[in-house]
Amino acid sequence: xxxxTDLSKVYHNLVANDHLNFTVEPGxxxxxxxxxxxxxxxxxxxxxxxxxxxxxxxxxxxPNKTKEAKRCFGYIPEMPSLYEALTVREHLEFIARxxxxxxxxxxxxELLVRMELDDKQKKLGSExxxxxxxxxxxxxxxxxxxxxxxxxxxxxxxxxxxxxxxxQMLLELRDEGCAILVSTHMLDSVDEFWDKALIMMKGRIAAxxxxxxxxxxxxxxxxxxxxxxxxxxxxxxx
Amino acid sequence: MSAILYMVRKDCKNRILALLRHPAKLIxxxxxxxxxxxxxxxxxxxPMPELGETFxxxxxxxxxxxxxxxxxxxxxxxxxxxxxxxxFGMADVNLLFVSPLSPRKILxxxxxxxxxxxxxxxxxxxxxxxxxxxxxxxxxxxxLALVIGSAxxxxxxxxxxxxxxxxxxxxxxxxxxxxxILYLYFAVVVGIIALExxxxxxxxxxxxxxxxxxxxEYLPLVGWIKAACFGYIDGDMGxxxxxxxxxxxxxxxxxxxxxxxKVDYYEDVLQTTEQTQAQKDAIKKQGNAGMVNMPGKNKKxxxxxxxxxxxxxxxxxxxxHLCEARRRSxxxxxxSTTALMIAINLGMAFFLGRVWEADGEKMASGMMLLIATLFxxxxxxxxxxxxxxxxxxxxxxxxxxxxxxxxxxxxxAMTTLLKPVVDGAILFTVMCVxxxxxxxTALLGFLLYASMGAVYIAGDVLAERVxxxxxxxxxxMMLYMLFLILLILPGVVVSIVLLVLFLDVAPAILLVLxxxxxxxxxxxxxxxxxxxxxxxxxxxxxx
Numbered sequence: 001x002x003x004x005t006d007l008s009k010v011y012h013n014l015v016a017n018d019h020l021n022f023t024v025e026p027g028x029x030x031x032x033x034x035x036x037x038x039x040x041x042x043x044x045x046x047x048x049x050x051x052x053x054x055x056x057x058x059x060x061x062x063p064n065k066t067k068e069a070k071r072c073f074g075y076i077p078e079m080p081s082l083y084e085a086l087t088v089r090e091h092l093e094f095i096a097r098x099x100x101x102x103x104x105x106x107x108x109x110e111l112l113v114r115m116e117l118d119d120k121q122k123k124l125g126s127e128x129x130x131x132x133x134x135x136x137x138x139x140x141x142x143x144x145x146x147x148x149x150x151x152x153x154x155x156x157x158x159x160x161x162x163x164x165x166x167x168q169m170l171l172e173l174r175d176e177g178c179a180i181l182v183s184t185h186m187l188d189s190v191d192e193f194w195d196k197a198l199i200m201m202k203g204r205i206a207a208x209x210x211x212x213x214x215x216x217x218x219x220x221x222x223x224x225x226x227x228x229x230x231x232x233x234x235x236x237x238x
Numbered sequence: 239m240s241a242i243l244y245m246v247r248k249d250c251k252n253r254i255l256a257l258l259r260h261p262a263k264l265i266x267x268x269x270x271x272x273x274x275x276x277x278x279x280x281x282x283x284x285p286m287p288e289l290g291e292t293f294x295x296x297x298x299x300x301x302x303x304x305x306x307x308x309x310x311x312x313x314x315x316x317x318x319x320x321x322x323x324x325x326f327g328m329a330d331v332n333l334l335f336v337s338p339l340s341p342r343k344i345l346x347x348x349x350x351x352x353x354x355x356x357x358x359x360x361x362x363x364x365x366x367x368x369x370x371x372x373x374x375x376x377x378x379x380x381x382l383a384l385v386i387g388s389a390x391x392x393x394x395x396x397x398x399x400x401x402x403x404x405x406x407x408x409x410x411x412x413x414x415x416x417x418x419i420l421y422l423y424f425a426v427v428v429g430i431i432a433l434e435x436x437x438x439x440x441x442x443x444x445x446x447x448x449x450x451x452x453x454x455e456y457l458p459l460v461g462w463i464k465a466a467c468f469g470y471i472d473g474d475m476g477x478x479x480x481x482x483x484x485x486x487x488x489x490x491x492x493x494x495x496x497x498x499x500k501v502d503y504y505e506d507v508l509q510t511t512e513q514t515q516a517q518k519d520a521i522k523k524q525g526n527a528g529m530v531n532m533p534g535k536n537k538k539x540x541x542x543x544x545x546x547x548x549x550x551x552x553x554x555x556x557x558x559h560l561c562e563a564r565r566r567s568x569x570x571x572x573x574s575t576t577a578l579m580i581a582i583n584l585g586m587a588f589f590l591g592r593v594w595e596a597d598g599e600k601m602a603s604g605m606m607l608l609i610a611t612l613f614x615x616x617x618x619x620x621x622x623x624x625x626x627x628x629x630x631x632x633x634x635x636x637x638x639x640x641x642x643x644x645x646x647x648x649x650x651a652m653t654t655l656l657k658p659v660v661d662g663a664i665l666f667t668v669m670c671v672x673x674x675x676x677x678x679t680a681l682l683g684f685l686l687y688a689s690m691g692a693v694y695i696a697g698d699v700l701a702e703r704v705x706x707x708x709x710x711x712x713x714x715m716m717l718y719m720l721f722l723i724l725l726i727l728p729g730v731v732v733s734i735v736l737l738v739l740f741l742d743v744a745p746a747i748l749l750v751l752x753x754x755x756x757x758x759x760x761x762x763x764x765x766x767x768x769x770x771x772x773x774x775x776x777x778x779x780x781x
Contacts, residue, residue, distance in 0.1 A: 050637050050777040065773050070640035081633050085539055085562040093546050097554035098639040122541050 001026050002047065002073075002148050002179050007055035009042050016042040017053070018203040024179040024196070026147070029170060031190050032183040034200030035229050040183040041078060043200070044152045047181070048075040059148050071099070074146030078153040078183075080133035082125030088112070088136050089121040092143055099144040111139040114165050131157045138166060148179045155189050167193060187222055197221055201228050241339065242347045273365070280368045282378040293375035300468060301449025303384060307460040308427060310388075311395045315420055318399030319406060319413050324507040325352040325396070328515040335504050342497055349493070353393055360389040380471045387467035394459055394485060397492040403510075404496055423457065430454055442593050455481070459488060539565050552645035555636070559626040559653040571653075571660040575621050579661060580668055582617070583610045587673060603675035604746075610669055611683040615690045618658055622694045625654035631702070637777050644769035651695050651765075658691025682747045682754075689757035690726075696764035697722040702775045703768040725764070729756025 007020040016039045024030040032040045046053040049065045059069040082091060089108070096104035112118045115135040120128070128136065134157050141149065149170075155163050170180055171193055184190055197214075199207040206228045214221055257264050325348035326334075334344050367381035406412040431448035438444020455465035462481045469478030543564070549557030560570060567573035587606050594601040622628075630636050630650045639646060662684045670680035701718040733753040740749060 045777075048634075048638065049773075050634060052774065052776055067640045067642065070638060075634070075638060077634060083558070083562065083633065085565045086558065087541055087544055090544060090546060090558075090561065094549075094554055094558045095635075097546060097549045097557070098551065098635070098641070100551055122544060124539060124541060126539070 001058075001060065002181060003056075003058040004043075004047065005056040005058075007043065007046055007053055007057060009039075009046055009051060009053045015203050017046065020055070020205055022198055022205060022208065024148070024181050026177045026179050027174055028195045029174050029180040029182065029193055030196040030198060031194045032181065032198050032200055033185065033187065033225060035185060038185075038200040038229075039203040040185070040200055041152050044075075044150050044181065044183050048073070048150055071144070072146060073148040073150060074141035074144065076134075076138055076141045076149075076151045076154050078156065080130065080137035082128065082133050082136055084124065084126035086125050087122050088117055088125075088128070091125065091136055091140055095140045095143050101144050104143060107143060107145070108139070111142055114169070115139055115162060131159055131162070134158055135162055138162075138169075142169065142173075146178065149173060149181070151180070151182045153184055154182065155184070155186070163189075187225060199225055199228055241337075242334075242343060246347070246351075274361075277365055277368045278378060294373045295446055296374050296376075297446040297450035299370070299374050299376075300464070301446070303387075303467070304449065304454055304460065304464045307388065307391045307464060308424075310392060311460050312420065312424065314392075314395050314399045315402060316417070318403045319416055319420075324510040324514055325349060325400065326507055326511050328511060331504075331508060331511050335508075341504070345497065349397070352396060356392045356396070357389050360385055360392065363388060376471060383467050383470045387463050390485065391460060391463045394463070394489045394492070397489055397496075398459070400507075401492045401496045404499065426457065427454065440592055440595075445593065459485065462488075541565070552639070552641040552649045554639075554649075555630065555646065556649040556652045559630075559650075562626065563653060571657050572664065575624075576661045576664060579614055579617060579621075579665055583614060583665060583669055584672060586610070586613065587669065603673040604679045606673050607666075607669060607675050607679050607683050610665075611686050614662075614665060614687055618661075618687065618691060619694055622654065622658075622691060625657065625695075627651045627654035627695055627698070631777075634777050637772055643772040644766075646772055647699070647765065647769065651699075654695055655692055659688045662687040662691075678745070678747045682750055685754040686750070686757075689754045689761070692761035693722065693725050693757050696761035697725055699768045699771055700725075700764050703771040725760045726753075726757065729753035729760070732756065 002024040004020055004022050007017050008015070009017040018039075020043055022030070032043065034040050042051065045051045047057050047059075047064060049070065057064040060072040062069040062072070064070075064073075083094075086094065089112075092104070092108040092112075095101070096108070101107075109118070112121060115138060117132065117135055117139065120132065123132075125133065125136070134154075138154070141151075151170075154166060158166065170182075174180060174193075174195075182190055182194075195211050197207075197209050197211075198205050199209075207224060209219070209221065209224065213219075257267065330344070330348070334347075363385045364381065367378060367385070370376060370381050370384070371378060402416055406416050430451055430453045431445075434448035434451050435444045438447050455461045455468075462484045466478050466481035466485065469475070469481060546554065546557045546561050549555075563570045563573075587610065590601060590606065590609070627650060636646055636650055666680040666684040666687070669675070669683070670677055697718050700721045701714050704721075705714055705717060730753050733750045736744075736749040736752065737746065
C-alpha cells in the first residue's frame with residue numbers, strides 16, 4: 001500500500017505540493033485529477049523518490065527511498081526515457097538484472113506481445129517513436145511485478161490498442177492486489193476504472209471521493225471537478 | 239510584416255521585463271557588461287605602443303584569426319551538409335510557417351534574428367580585446383574590427399550553409415560534391431601553409447610566414463574577411479574595402495540564389511529546427527551533460543550481437559554500459575576519442591619536434607611527454623562529460639533501481655572511470671615508443687592522466703551532492719570547477735614543493751607520485767562521502 005503524509009514540495013518560491021495526505025490501498029486504483037500545473041506530476045515524482053520533499057511517504061510499509069520500497073513499486077513517467085543504444089528486449093533484460101527478477105523471459109515475452117512490441121525487440125531505443133517508447137517504459141515498470149504502481153499521464157501518446165491493453169492490465173493488477181496511482185487531467189480516460197479520486201488544485205488536495213461515495217450520493221465527479229477547478233472552491237472540502 | 243515586427247517588439251520587451259523580474263540574472267549581465275566596458279576602457283586608454291616596445295609577432299594573430307574563422311566555417315558547413323541548418327525556432331515553425339505571411343518576409347525575419355544572435359555571441363569576444371591589444375600591440379579599434387569580422391564571418395557562413403543545405407538536401411551526389419569542395423578548400427589551406435613552411439626551411443619563422451601568408455587571403459569568405467580586418471589594422475583601406483565588397487557580394491549572392499531558387503524552404507528547415515529545439519531543451523534541462531548528449535548527436539548504431547548477458551543488481555548498470563559501448567565501438571573502451579587523442583598528441587609531438595630541431599635545439603622527450611600529459615588531461619575534461627556516467631544521470635532508472643545508492647554510484651561511474659585508464663595506457667605507450675622516452679616518465683604521465691579521470695567524476699559527484707539538480711546549471715558548473723581545483727590542489731602543491739626541493743637527488747617520478755596518489759585518495763574519499771548522493775539529488779529530466 002501507499003501512504004502519503006504531509007507531503008510538501010517547494011521550488012524556489014513556488015509551492016508545488018502543499019501538505020498532501022492520502023493513501024492508496026492494495027487492490028485500489030486512485031486517480032490524481034487536476035488541471036495543468038496542479039502539482040500531480042510533482043507529487044508522483046516525489047513518491048517515486050526522484051525529487052526531494054518534506055513529509056513522509058511509505059510504500060509497502062517502507063520509506064519510499066529505501067531499497068525495500070523501491071523493490072515494491074513501479075513508475076511509468078509521462079515522458080519515456082529510454083537508452084538510445086539498447087534494444088527493446090535489452091531494456092527488459094537490464095531491468096530484470098537490476099531488479100534481480102528471476103525467470104523474467106516469459107513475463108517479458110508476455111508484456112511485449114500485449115504491447116505489440118514482440119516484432120520490435122531488436123529495435124534500438126533511439127529508433128522508436130514516442131508512443132513505442134512509452135510502451136517499452138510500461139513493460140519495464142511492470143516486469144518486476146510491482147505491488148504499488150504509479151503512472152504519470154500514462155495514456156498520452158499511446159495508440160488505441162495500447163490504451164485498451166493498458167487499462168486491462170491495470171484492472172488485472174488491481175485484482176492481484178496492486179495499489180495503483182494514476183495522474184491525469186483527462187477524466188474521460190480513466191472514468192471506467194477508478195476507485196478513488198483525489199482532486200488537486202494549486203498544489204493541494206481539494207477533494208477526495210470514492211466511487212462508492214459518488215454512487216451513493218449521486219454526486220457527479222466531473223461537476224465536482226469543475227466546481228473546484230473553475231469555481232475557486234479549494235481546500236476544506238475533503 | 240507588421241505582425242512580425244509586433245512579435246519582435248513584444249519579444250524584446252518581454253525579455254527585458256523577464257530580466258527585471260530576475261534580479262540575479264540582471265546583476266550577472268550588468269557585471270559582465272561592466273567587465274566588458276572595463277576591458278574596453280583598459281584598451282582604449284592604454285598609451286599608444288612606443289617605438290621599440292616589443293610585442294608578440296602579429297603573424298601569430300594572423301594565423302590564429304584565420305584558423306578560428308576556418309574552424310567555424312568547416313564546422314557550420316559540414317554540419318549543414320550532414321544535418322541541415324536553420325535560423326528558426328519551433329515557435330516560428332508552428333506559428334509563422336503556417337500563417338499567410340510571405341515566406342520571403344519570414345526568411346528576412348529569420349536572417350535578422352540570426353544576425354542579432356551572432357552579434358550577441360561574438361560581443362563577448364571583446365573580453366579578449368585587452369589581452370590582444372597588450373600581446374600584439376594593437377589598438378582598441380583594431381580589436382573591434384576583429385570582433386566585427388568574426389560576426390560577419392559567422393553570419394555569412396551560416397547564410398552559405400543554409401543555401402548549401404537548400405541546394406543539396408535530398409541529393410546525395412550534390413552533398414558529396416559540396417563536401418569535396420570543402421575538403422579541397424582545406425587542402426588548399428594546408429598546402430599553402432605547408433609549402434611556405436618547407437620553403438622557409440621548416441623553422442618557426444617559416445611556420446609564421448606560412449600561417450600569415452597573403453595567399454590565404456585569396457580564399458573566399460574566410461580569407462576575404464580576414465584580409466578586410468587586417469587591411470584595416472595595417473591601414474590599407476583599399477584592401478579593406480575590396481575584401482568587404484567581395485564578402486558583401488557573396489552574402490547577397492547567397493540570399494538571391496536562395497530566394498530565387500526554392501521559396502518552399504519550410505520542409506528543408508523543419509527537421510533541423512525540431513532537432514535544434516530538442517538540443518536546446520537538452521541543454522536547458524541537463525546543462526553541460528545536455529550539451530554533449532544532445533538528441534540526434536549520436537551516430538547510427540548497428541545491432542549485431544544482442545543481450546547484456548551479465549550483471550545482477552547494481553552492477554547491471556556496468557554491464558549495460560559495456561553493451562552500449564560495444565555497440566558504439568567494437569573495441570569497447572577504444573573508440574574515436576582514443577584515436578583522436580593519439581592523433582592530436584602525435585601531431586603535436588611531430589610538429590614541436592620539427593620546430594625545435596629547425597631552430598637548432600632538441601626538445602627533451604620528457605618535456606614532450608609532460609606537454610602531452612597536460613594537454614590530454616585538459617581534453618579529458620571534455621571527453622568525460624560525454625561519458626556513460628553523465629548519460630546515466632539523465633535517466634530515471636539510476637534513482638529507481640532497488641540497490642544501495644553507493645553501489646549504484648560506483649557501478650554507474652565504472653566505465654567512465656576505466657576509459658581514461660585504457661586510453662591512457664594506449665596513448666602513453668604510443669607516445670613513449672614514438673618519442674623513445676623513458677618508460678618511467680611515460681608511466682607517470684599515464685598515472686596522472688588516469689587519476690585525473692577519477693578526479694573529474696569525483697568533482698561532478700561532489701557538485702551534484704552539495705547542490706542537487708534543481709539548482710542553476712551555471713552555479714553547478716562554477717562549483718564543479720571550484721571543487722576540481724580544491725581536489726587537485728593539495729597533491730599538486732606537495733609535488734611542486736618536492737620537485738623544487740629534491741629534483742637533483744630523486745627521480746621526478748617519485749616526486750610527482752604524491753599528486754597521483756592524492757588524486758586517487760581524494761576521488762575515493764569524495765565517492766565515499768557522497769555515497770548517498772542518489773538519494774539526495776533530484777532527477778529533473780522532465781521538469
